[in-house]
Amino acid sequence: MKKLLRIGRGPVTQFALLSFFVTAATTAALVVVISYHFRQDLLEREWTFTAAYVKKEAHSNLSASHFLAPHTPEAQARFTTFYEDVILMPELVRLKIYDAQGVVIWSDEPRLVGQRFPDNEQLKGALAGRITVKGEIGERKGENVYEHNLSLVEVYVPIVFHDSRVVGVVEAYKSPDQVFARVRSIKIIVAATALLGASLLYIALVYIVRRSAIRIEQQQEALEYRSHQLAVANEELRGMQTQLIATERLAAIGEVVTAVAHGIRNPLANIRAAIQVALLHVPLESRSSAAHNLANVIQEVDRLEARVKELFQFVEPTKQRQLRLDLNAVVTGALQMIAGRLSSGDVKLVERLTPGLPPITGDAMLLQQAILNILENARDAVLPAGGAITVITDFESNGSHGVDKVFLDISDTGPGIPPDTLRKIFEPFFTTKPKGTGLGLALAKKFIEANDGAIKAGNAPDGGARFHVTFSTSRPA
Numbered sequence: 001m002k003k004l005l006r007i008g009r010g011p012v013t014q015f016a017l018l019s020f021f022v023t024a025a026t027t028a029a030l031v032v033v034i035s036y037h038f039r040q041d042l043l044e045r046e047w048t049f050t051a052a053y054v055k056k057e058a059h060s061n062l063s064a065s066h067f068l069a070p071h072t073p074e075a076q077a078r079f080t081t082f083y084e085d086v087i088l089m090p091e092l093v094r095l096k097i098y099d100a101q102g103v104v105i106w107s108d109e110p111r112l113v114g115q116r117f118p119d120n121e122q123l124k125g126a127l128a129g130r131i132t133v134k135g136e137i138g139e140r141k142g143e144n145v146y147e148h149n150l151s152l153v154e155v156y157v158p159i160v161f162h163d164s165r166v167v168g169v170v171e172a173y174k175s176p177d178q179v180f181a182r183v184r185s186i187k188i189i190v191a192a193t194a195l196l197g198a199s200l201l202y203i204a205l206v207y208i209v210r211r212s213a214i215r216i217e218q219q220q221e222a223l224e225y226r227s228h229q230l231a232v233a234n235e236e237l238r239g240m241q242t243q244l245i246a247t248e249r250l251a252a253i254g255e256v257v258t259a260v261a262h263g264i265r266n267p268l269a270n271i272r273a274a275i276q277v278a279l280l281h282v283p284l285e286s287r288s289s290a291a292h293n294l295a296n297v298i299q300e301v302d303r304l305e306a307r308v309k310e311l312f313q314f315v316e317p318t319k320q321r322q323l324r325l326d327l328n329a330v331v332t333g334a335l336q337m338i339a340g341r342l343s344s345g346d347v348k349l350v351e352r353l354t355p356g357l358p359p360i361t362g363d364a365m366l367l368q369q370a371i372l373n374i375l376e377n378a379r380d381a382v383l384p385a386g387g388a389i390t391v392i393t394d395f396e397s398n399g400s401h402g403v404d405k406v407f408l409d410i411s412d413t414g415p416g417i418p419p420d421t422l423r424k425i426f427e428p429f430f431t432t433k434p435k436g437t438g439l440g441l442a443l444a445k446k447f448i449e450a451n452d453g454a455i456k457a458g459n460a461p462d463g464g465a466r467f468h469v470t471f472s473t474s475r476p477a
């Protein structure tokens with residue numbers, strides 16, 4: 001019902017109004033036309049019947065000679081008898097008899113006898129041989145000056161005997177009250193029927209259109225929903241495709257890396273052991289500089305070993321522990337580590353950690369490594385000219401759904417990320433730094449996603465790079 005009312009506005013209302021006017025106009029026209037035809041039909045039957053009756057009585061009472069010599073006592077007596085027969089007809093109130101020249105030769109209103117009415121069109125028609133009828137008289141003039149009731153109908157009947165010449169005309173005044181009453185009642189019946197039909201038609205039309213409008217709206221909603229679902233599915237598919245390609249590439253890289261790393265690790269271990277042995281054999285007098293050089297080699301071997309370990313970390317499936325973590329604690333740990341690695345005092349660390357974050361689930365070590373990688377990049381970006389790295393944590397409660405979002409935002413005042421770099425920033429081995437491996441952000445992304453998070457890279461409105469990390473957390477119901 002609510003829906004019916006809601007749909008009621010707009011096109012349906014327009015249709016309702018328009019169809020109301022069209023139906024009303026059609027009904028009115030129909031009533032007028034049908035009533036008019038009924039009325040005409042009824043009157044015609046009535047006058048035809050009157051005329052036939054007058055003719056019949058004229059033929060049985062009168063002859064042509066009475067019209068030629070109307071003022072003889074015999075003729076006048078015949079006219080009176082004729083009148084007495086004709087006046088028996090219901091609603092007949094006056095009779096006039098004209099001769100062939102249109103002069104009144106007899107009437108039950110004696111004052112009319114001897115008069116002629118040259119402007120009477122119906123009389124002229126009757127004299128020419130046609131039965132004519134004049135509707136309600138309406139005005140008092142000429143021949144009607146003696147009538148009290150003007151709502152009369154005049155029927156003119158030409159009188160013809162054997163030689164088909166019009167010898168005279170009989171004019172009968174009829175009081176058509178009954179006929180008109182019937183016409184009126186027919187008009188009412190026609191109007192009522194048409195009104196009822198039109199109302200039913202109107203209601204049915206509006207109902208059908210409203211229902212169709214509701215259906216159309218429902219179908220449109222369903223269609224919109226489907227197209228939305230399709231768009232979502234499409235997006236998912238695209239994501240999966242990209243992931244698949246990335247996974248395939250990673251697998252290929254993984255194989256190469258594993259082979260290379262294995263090939264390097266054993267010789268490295270041998271080199272390290274050999275140098276340690278060599279250190280033992282360095283003569284005491286040359287100890288300081290040679291020992292220093294050998295210690296440097298061991299340091300470099302250790303760095304190589306660390307790099308190889310990093311490579312392994314990248315290609316190995318992430319082994320992680322799922323614990324409830326406070327993101328602020330993880331971030332603080334990473335910040336302490338980076339603070340220890342900041343040699344210059346020109347880099348300022350700004351912490352804005354919102355207290356009371358909902359706990360997230362994940363592996364603290366992996367997350368700390370990921371955050372550290374982002375912070376290291378920020379440090380690299382800011383170091384040359386000095387500046388600040390800002391770290392913000394916050395959360396957003398999604399009311400009744402029991403899901404919160406926890407954010408981590410790391411931005412810096414460095415030069416920012418050019419669009420070309422931004423496109424490839426998370427690809428493994430993509431780097432713009434002479435000594436970079438290009439694994440820092442690839443690993444960060446891998447670790448964050450392994451902890452059900454997401455990372456986005458972009459630029460802050462005032463220039464520097466900005467990394468936005470989101471975690472979804474489910475609250476216990």
Ligand SMILES: Nc1ncnc2c1ncn2[C@@H]1O[C@H](COP(=O)(O)OP(=O)(O)OP(=O)(O)O)[C@@H](O)[C@H]1O
Nearest residue numbers: 377378381416431432433436437438439440441465
């Ligand atoms: N904060 C930043 N500002 C500007 N550019 C950045 C920032 N962080 C990353 N980049 C760009 O993204 C590239 C990839 O970063 P990533 O950490 O993956 O590798 P890397 O830093 O080059 O090498 P690695 O981390 O192994 O030392 C960087 O070389 C740099 O061009």
Ligand SMILES: [Mg+2]
Nearest residue numbers: 376377440441
């Ligand atoms: Mg890096």
